[in-house]
Amino acid sequence: MTSFHYTTRQPGETVEKLLREQWQGGKKSVHQMRMDKSVTNAEGEPVEWKEPLPEGTELIFGFNGVHSSYKPEPFDSLRVIWEDEHVLAVYKPAGLSVHPEHAPGTGTLMNEVMGYIESKGGTYAEHIHRLDQHTAGILLIAKHPLAKTMFDRMLEQNQIERYYTAELEGQLRKPRGTINMPIGKDRYHATRRRVSPSGQSAVTHFKVLERKPDTTLVEAQLETGRTHQIRVHFAHLGHPVVGDQLYGSETIARGPYKLVASKVAFTHPITSELTILETE
Structure with a gap:
């Protein structure tokens, strides 16, 4: 299952405030997470969304059943520049398309990325922006739906330089x-x-x-x-x-x-x- 960890930084934080106010997660994703009870504590127990939490509480945000449609391919030549639980940054070579024109196309950067993600136990990868086929350089990729929502908004608001x-x-x-x-x-x-x-x-x-x-x-x-x-x-x-x-x-x-x-x-x-x- 695709997931990420988060430790509360101040007393009284709630899952509700984190997802809806601080991170402004997409309504559909947030609603699904609530229905699935996919936010748990370190022991794997579901956390009440409106319950104030002590500072330093470890939370695990899970995403049940999320899968990207890119067909995974060998990633021997994939150059990872940086990553954390939320975002992957890779180097796209010139001449390589970011994604297939039609599903389930092959031979693109996202096919290699999906192979890499699956090798790490993940199921989700979606590019945040695009590069022309013959433009080389850094491409950002979201590793879970909440990150995709947040980075899409940042891109729209010119918060990614x-x-x-x-x-x-x-x-x-x-x-x-x-x-x-x-x-x-x-x-x-x-x-x-x-x-x-x-x-x-x-x-x-x-x-x-x-x-x-x-x-x-x-x-x-x-x-x-x-x-x-x-x-x-x-x-x-x-x-x-x-x-x-x-x-x-x-x-x-x-x-x-x-x-x-x-x-x-x-x-x-x-x-x-x-x-x-x-x-x-």
């Missing part, structure tokens, strides 16, 4: 700045996006890391997470990501285009610890 390193064609004039341009679908191309007044709000902050003879290395921080956002924004400025031919790169680059999700930072919603994860 996501940084990318990109190599751009040409010399970007400004040393730092913000690109605030809405992004919508390109009516002439099924997968391409474009800057469009009728599109969704899209904001990218950037700073120059290094200037090379023909390219510029930048760090970009997402304030929003639109499809292809970094690629679209810099291409619109006339500086496409090196090798990104979908958005007009004229550089013949070996392998994938030069874009990596290099850093993720957030305050952990359960432990309250500042968590900063970076690629090596």
